[in-house]
Amino acid sequence: MTAFADLRVYNTLTGRVEKFVPLYGKRVFMFVCGPTVYDYSHIGHGRVFTFFDTVARYLRWAGYSLFYLVNITDVDDKIINRAKEEGMHPLKLARKYESFYYEDMESLNVTSVNLYARASDYLPEIWDQIRVLLEKGHAYETETGVYFDITTFPDYGKLSKQKIEELRVHRIEPDPTKRNPGDFALWRKRPKDEFGWESPWGYGRPGWHIEDTAITIKHFGKQYDIHGGAIELAFPHHEAEIAQAESYTGVKPFVKYWIHIGLLTIKGEKMSKSLGNIIRIRDVVQEYGPEPVRLLLISSFYRSPMDFRWELLDQARSSYQRIKTAYDNLYDLEVNSEVGNAEVELLNKVKDLRDRFFRSLADNFNTPEALANLYELIRLTNAYVSEVGEISEQGKGILLSTFNEMLSVLGIRVERAVDSVMLKSLVQLLLEVRSQLRQRRMYELSDEIRGRLRDLGIELQDTPQGTKWRIIR
RNA sequence: GCCGGGUUGGCCGAGUGGUUUAGGCAGCGGGCUGCAGACCCGUGGACGGGGGUUCGAAUCCCCCACCCGGCUCCA
Structure with a gap:
């Protein structure tokens, strides 16, 4: 097994394909941004997690001891809004969609994750990081929350190659209490009647970016090897992670290899609620079976954009x-x-x-x-x-x-689905009857058996070695 | 506007200077078969546009066009 020795990966941070050299010898630490569990997972999620599952399988095949960590965002405005609509506690709603997420991942044979970490389990780590960032002067508190001051981190933008000055007018009116419009929330103060926690900076909820550094620094330490996610997360999410972590630990680089996946679009458009073009994993799996879906998702290069069409699933099924x-x-x-x-x-x-x-x-x-x-x-x-x-x-x-x-x-499964002894014997019986009919040239009847079995999803093939059969759906 | 990704045959999709422009799906011809399917063999067909570098360009350089994404919800 020499192939793994020269693994090369494209690193968004350097913009180059580089030789993969882990930080700690044969031990590799990989983190991928997981789902916000407020709805069913769609095939865009499927692409990301199927790809990194393949990465994980490859690394283990190549002899690395991999710790693969994925976070579950279970504290989020979208969850809270959805919970309000459904009259459910936010965490209960989050658990519901979390379990659907696991079902979808299992169906796609995404089985390589060592640990799923829920944001809500890491409040102490989040608070510790906020406290240190405040002490070091990277963060400041206002009446609306605690914010990271991006001017204290000159490398801000190094991942996405963006210059802070060139970031355009913001889509959302910036909080007037912030020093710079680009400063991002570490802690958001919220009214007490909303879901949240009592913190040293008042009641509220953590910012989105801090949960990932809380989780990864807890499990991986100050540096780790691979951080994955969809390309749309590179800015600001991953940029913010770098700023937080490197300011908090003082160690660079926080992550050695950043790997980003191209977006999956539907008819050239991004999937979104407002366009109503979201395609759920469970729906395509239901219709085509999981393997063609996984095969389709890995049949294009991961960094290229991928435009989904149902016709492609027909091709993948073939x-x-x-x-x-x-x-x-x-x-x-x-x-x-x-x-x-x-x-x-x-x-x-x-x-x-x-x-x-x-x-x-x-x-x-x-x-x-x-x-x-x-x-x-x-x-x-x-x-x-x-x-x-x-x-x-x-x-x-x-x-x-x-x-x-x-x-x-x-991660492509080919296990033969036929395990029922009863089914096997029944098909065998029909094959024997059909064989005798064919010997007597009673093709009308033998073809009827073949046709009826096909309707049931069992396909016959007459070969020189006898008749074979397989389940086709 | 700034930053990033993309444009290869009917559809999908690899390929960064020449030995083969892979592979899959679909098509066509043939083999096998009672017929069909599966399988095998063969086969046609593409590098967004314009310049340039080179003996030679899908690949390198310049310009242009179009598509997608990011610019604080997003996988």
Whole structure:
């Protein structure tokens, strides 16, 4: 496994593709901005978390010991407003959508996160950071809250390459008590009848940016390796995190590699409530199954914008079917005691493709190129299965484990759904009956069986090795 | 206005100077098949526009056009 040695990643902070060298040897710390749990997750969330799940799987495959942390924003104006509408306590509403979020992630096979951290569990850390920032003169208190003074942090804008002076007129009327319009809230004082906490600076709620540094500094310390999120968060959210953390700890850089995902749009427009064009993860999963959705999300390069259309899911479903069929064909391949020349040749090519697959991932997580290598492997395997039709037990083991290795790093599941003994026996019975009908050339009846089974989602394929069947939905 | 990303065949999507402009979906021809499907083999078809550098440009430089995002809610 040499492929991981030269992992290269694009770092927003430097604007370059860089060699990945973790801060603490083989231990890697990665944090990704998680959801604000006030509604169902949409496919834009799906893209981000599917991608970083793949990153996590790759890092672990490459031998790193990864601590992957995701925050859950459960304190937020949108949650409070939504809770008011539904007549529910804000935290209760947050827990509800948090659990839906986990369901969606599980359906997409996003299973690599070590810890989900809720903002509401980190009030002591938040207060400690605010206190220190005040002591160091980076923050100030007014009658509306505690704010970070961006003029005390000359690096503000270094991530998003923005100059403070050039930031245009703001969309929201700035709080008149702030020193600079760009200063952001660390603590927001709120009326007592609203949801909040009693703090050293009065009753209220934390600012959005401070929760992430509270969580990450608590778990990772003053510096860590990878911070991920959608590109839209780079400014001001991630910029604010840098300002807070580096001012608080005095250590730079807070994060070594910043990785940002391109936005997913619908018909060229950003998904938003007001446009009413939000597509939920659970809806696409319901209609297409989870694997085609995941396959679609990783089939374009993560930094490119991606425009979603339903037609693309149709294409992804066909592609997934190709992967699955190849896996099934290989699984069913007859075992032979001898190792032929064709097998030796095949296994050499497979080894080469495996190397290329992981090299593609090491090249800034080029998942489309990795998939191309996987498809090449599929084509080779299919050709072998149809031309040779048998393989040594050892060869089969190598092929299957190579498939499993690649698919598991990509997070694509191909488990055969058919586990019911009853179902298997019933289909087997029908196949035998149909086989006898075909021998007697009673094709009308045999085709009716095939057609009716297809309607039920079971597809038959007559091959020289007999009739095979698979579940197609 | 400033900053960032993008524009590759019918659709999607890799590719940063020449060996092949990958791969998937869809199409076409053939094989296999009772037929179909699956699979295999073959096949056509693209680098937003204009300049420039070079023996050679999708790739480097300049200009232009268009699309998307950020500029304190947003994954």
